Amino acid sequence: MASTKPVDASLWWDSFSLLLTELENASLSSDLPPILVKTLKDNHAWFVDTVSCFKPPNENSRxxxxxxxxxIGSHQLNIKPELKDKALKISSYLCLDEVQLYILVERSLENKDVALDSILHDVSGEANAIKEEVLKLISDGMEAKLINVLQVLFSSDHPExxxxxxxxxxxxxxxxxxNLVLDILFPAYYESFCTCNGERWKTLCVLYKLAVSTEALRSSYQTKVQLLLILIETLDLxxxxxMVHDAIPFRQGTFVFTLADVQEMEAIISTFNAFETKEAGPLIxxxxxxxxxISSLPGSEESNVLMEIDHVGYVRQAFEAALLNDxxxxxxxxxxKEPDxxxxxxxxxLRTFVSAFIASYAISLQLEDKSLKLILDIxxxxxxxxxxxxxxxxxxESFIDGPIRCLLCNLEGEFPFRTVELVRLLSSLCEGTWPAECVYNFLDKSLGISSLVEINGSFGEDRSQIVETHLPLHVPGFEGLVIPSKTCGHILRLVSGNTALVRWEVNGQLLQLILVIALYW
Structure with a gap:
């Protein structure tokens, strides 16, 4: 038995879990230690090619x-017979290089919790050296290679x-x-290190269709969700x-998709059926x-491509398939819930998606009650x-949350008609000192109460019409609380027949009292 045998240096890789720990412990206020920067550069090939750097079985390695x-280059492995036997056996099944399998076996025994952590995890908060390395990985084609790895994995069959x-x-x-590949792709797109063009989006969409198909029994729920969220994120809502907020025409914006891309993407989406595949609902x-x-942008009416696509039909299909439950x-x-x-x-x-949905289809409190409650639950x-x-x-200044803020204001406008929904939404929006203060100020500045009132005469949908109480009006659900006589209010909406929801102008003290009762209701 030869004492030492050299093999290809590219078979070695450093422990990425240890590397990630060192990166997390590195000070963000100063440059990275030179040895850590060197480690990043030494592993450049592995970061670019990822799992493609694992080689097939090799006679020389065996x-x-x-x-x-x-x-292995500057590294030495002391071979233990018991580990060698395990490595050779597993290598024959997984079709991996024997030396690389030996390294995996040895490390797995040293630490049973070893995992290949995403090098892009939380990259936005890392030092400049890391950001530069990530950008170089992208420029060297990491995105395309990761998607190619996904295609190989999704089409792979187990050995006979x-x-x-x-x-x-x-x-x-x-x-x-x-999951590891998707864990890298998501932050790459989310942190805008790379932009998903039409061709890549179509490829990912085809992979998603394969993942949610009835034949894809091995696709995990996590994989489906990760891929779905990547597809939604890369639509760049x-x-x-x-662009809609600033009234920027489609052709003048910095949007990555062309009309030709949209047409080809539509051809793929049109093959999905939310009734047959429930996971397709959110994507649809x-x-x-x-x-x-896109259709709301100035000049879009000139495009026959956009005008011919029935996006309302997609909404109807998604709702009929109960996508909100998904x-x-x-x-x-x-x-x-994954901590890492x-x-x-x-x-x-998901926040951007729901906000864009509310803005696109003018979701209001008049939406069917079950659907509205599901949207608020989400x-x-x-x-x-x-x-x-x-x-x-x-x-x-956050225009993304604007449509949701409007929905909250509409809820407040109908208080106490939808007390439970209002209190629940406000409770979810008060995490942290400043948000909690904002919730208090929001309640403190509320200057009205709404109630259902029988109104004589025809008023149609005229919300500007003013009505006045001639007698004290009891507030439903709050015994002993009344709206004083001679109080003015304006009609919010017609509920049924001559019953309307009216917003009454009352003093802040009365409203605060009602809110206190509501919070303990």
Missing amino acids: EALNSQQVE QMDIDLFTLWAEETLIED ESLLQ LAWAVFLCL CVEILQSDVL GPADGYRSV LCKIYQGEESLCIQFWDR
Whole structure:
């Protein structure tokens, strides 16, 4: 047995879990230590090619494990017979290089919790050296290579004549690779390190269709949700909302998709059926919102492509397929509870999606009651416990939250007609000192009470019509509280027949008393 056997230096890679720990512990106020910068540069090839750097079985590597020591560039492995046997056996099933498998086996025994963490995780807060390295990875083609890895994983079949235990291991490891690649792609798009063009979006959409198909039994729920949120994020609804807000024509904006892209993307989306595949519902609705926003831009009416697409039909299909329940399910899933995952980013994507939906289709309190409650439930779950999102909500310069703020104001305008909904939404928006102060100020400045009133005469939909109480009016649900006589109010909306919801102008003290009662109701 030879004492030392050299192999290709590219077979070695540093422990990324240790590297990530060093990056997390590095000071953000100063430059990275030179040795850490060197480690980043030394692993550049692995960051670009990721799992593609794992090689197939190799005769030279197999023979090298017969030595007492294997030399991999500047690294040495002391070969232990018991580990060598395991590495050779697993290598034959997973089709991986024997030396690389030996490294995996050795490290897994040293730390049973070893995982390949995403190098892009929380990259926005890292030092400049890391940001520069990430941008270089993108420019060197990491995005395309990751998508190619996904395509290979999604189309892979297990080796023939594999027993059930090994098949389970193969399936689990394949899903782990799926999730790792998606864990890298999401922050790359979310943090705007790269832009998803029409061709890439279509590729990801085809992969999503494969993932949610009935044949894709091995696709995990996490994989489906990750891919769905990537597709919604890369539609760039935020930029579209800004363009609509600023009345920027489609052709003059910085939007990445062309009309030709939209037409080809539409051809793929039109093949989805929310009734047959429930996971398709949120994507179909996101696509409808995307089309509606584009159609709202100045000059869009000149495009036959946009005018011929029935985005309202997509909304109808999504609602009939109960897509809102799917959104609630996503928010309750473990995918958004992973402590080390980009859960904040996922919630932000869903927030933008729901806000754009509210803006696109003028969602109001007159929406069918069950659907309205589901939308409010989704909003509560998005903001609950998320201080950063609550801060953005109360920041009036945040146009993304604008449609949701309007919905909140409409709820407040009907108080106490929808007390439960109002209190619940406000409760989810008070995470943190400043948001809590904003909620208090919002309540303190409320200057009205709404109630159902029988009104004689015809008033149609004229909200400007003023009515006046001739006698004290009891507030339903609050015994002993009345709206004084001679109080003026304006009609909010007709409920049924001659029954209207009226907003009464009352003093702040009375309203504060009602709010206190409502909070303990």
